[in-house]
Amino acid sequence: STNGHAATTKVAVRQAISYGIDRAHLIQLLGGPALNPPLTHNLPDGINGAQSVPPGWNPYPYDPTRTRSMLAAAGYPNGLTVKLMYQAQDPVSIKVYEALAADLPKAGVTVQGVAEPRLVYYSKFLADPAVARHGVWDLALAGFGPDWYGDAATSIFRPLLGGPASFPPGCCDYGLYGDATVTAQISAAADQASAATAG
Helix, strand or coil: CCHHHHHHCCCCHHHHHCCCHHHHHHHHHHHCHHHHCCCCCCCCEEEEEEEHHHCCCCCCCCCCHHHHHHHHHHHCCCEEEEEEEECCCCHHHHHCCCCCCHHHHHCEEEEEEEEHHHHHHHHHHHCCCCCCHCCCCCCEEECCCCCEEEECCCHCCCCCCHHHHHHCCCCCCCCCCHHHHHHHHHHHHCCHHHHHHCC
């Protein structure tokens, strides 16, 4: 998005926002940690490769003071306003939006809701990067799960982090993340002869 001098295109701003999200509050709204354990990385437990993540690892613990400090360092000393897109008819999406709209201002991030119909949420808004580039939304709520359990990391990494081949409308890399080194690592892991080596 171009909003806020293209704020969400900046890594430091996205990281700052990550520190401002109270995940414990979100998990509580979604049935608690037994039903919806919080993820701090891309691979859920039970997916080959997740065993290498240290227990309790959390690169973005809730720290609204750090968010404010990081935003100031990134050029937003008075905080930031973001447009958060969510699915208008989805009760879970609405709850998460409402929680973020209540919690993020404590960290200096004002949240404006952009409610869009579920029917066209992905096809019209997330699958067309031009919509975000025109400032319709800055952040969007989206979910993703593996196609199978076990040795399924490739079914997560390729669609979400696979570079240009995974950009919309081809697939699900809605953030348009592309890094040649990461793409090569994904391919190398997928080509391994054993699950242990791939993991």
